[in-house]
Amino acid sequence: MKRNSVLELGVGLFMLAGILGLVFLGLRVSGLGVGVPQNTFTLTANFANIGGLRPQAKVTMSGVRIGKVTDIELDPKWFDAKVTMQIDSQFDGKLSDDTTAAILTAGLLGEQYVGLTVGGSPKMLHDGDVIHDTQQALVLEQLIQQFVSNMAK
């Protein structure tokens, strides 16, 4: 079989395009970080109900993204949901320790995310600290139930 360098070049470019495409899908579309993770610090918060919150959900403050949810598990001590978040390290020591965390919904049917609101305490949150003041997710069924039982009175 005679070799054909134009043909080999074409196939090489084709396979390279596939690999580059996969890299694009990994980095740009599914948001994988490469190598060293960005500088972040960890905060945890316990919620009575997380609704539809999932790992990788964003953590925002005033609507601006400052971190993401990395882990959600059931706290065996209190039987509520323990949400671990990674926040951009530029806010390490800048958030007061009475910061509140609420689970919010983007739009009416959008996905759920964590919204932080700073308080006025002079003490600051550091890596590994726990946010105590939390607000659980809005569950539509519970709202309707409350509404119906109020109507019945």
Added chain:
Amino acid sequence: MIDRIAALGRGTLDVLMAIGRAGLFLVQSVFCLPSREGFYLWVRQMHFVGVMSVAIVLVSGLFIGMVLALQGYTILVGFGADEALGQMVALSLVRELAPVVAALLFAGRAGSALTAEIGLMKATEQLTSMEMIGVDPLRRIVAPRLWAGFVSLPILTVIFAVVGIWGGHLVGVDWLGVYDGSYWSNMQDSVDFVGDVLNGMVKSLVFGLVVTWIAVFQGYDLVPTSEGISRATTRTVVYASLAVLGLDFVLTALMFGDFG
């Protein structure tokens, strides 16, 4: 009456024998020892099967992404959720549309050509002459084509998904005015690399195997007449498309269906 039962039994036996031949054929040709010459044959087929299909995949990927964004936008804006456009476009492309549509196009573009090529080789007795001079046609003709199909369909799928997401960006962000940042960040929040992207790749690997297998086997197993070639080419496209759509449901149910 007896004749009908006999015909039914004959039909069943024929189908079973065809399946058996197809299975043996696959095993015999896939496990050929790799050689330097086999590699060049494979590169030649990669060009024919993969590189030549890039144009159709680019164009259809672009338009499917654009249509998805347009349709998705008109639906989502009704709920005030047009920010979720990126997520919708990316998830439907990566999980479903890219593997399936690329496989269907591949069956039509490359599969039919493979069947016709091998079929004509059989009709003009090139395959028999190869055996006469001691060259194994499974190894020389079939194996490079099978391997080229397995490798190129996943690559075509990736290209399809990337172009489609870019087309969705073109329509959604540049034309309809969805905010650029939320297009990408919503996408990154919801698309999981292993769960979505790699599962889509597994799908396209399976489709690549099935489509090329059907195409090459139909070419190798046809009745060596001009009518037989035309029938086999039609059968390739029909069987491959049906197999892709059916397998897609099974794979989706296994991957995303929570049957655990």
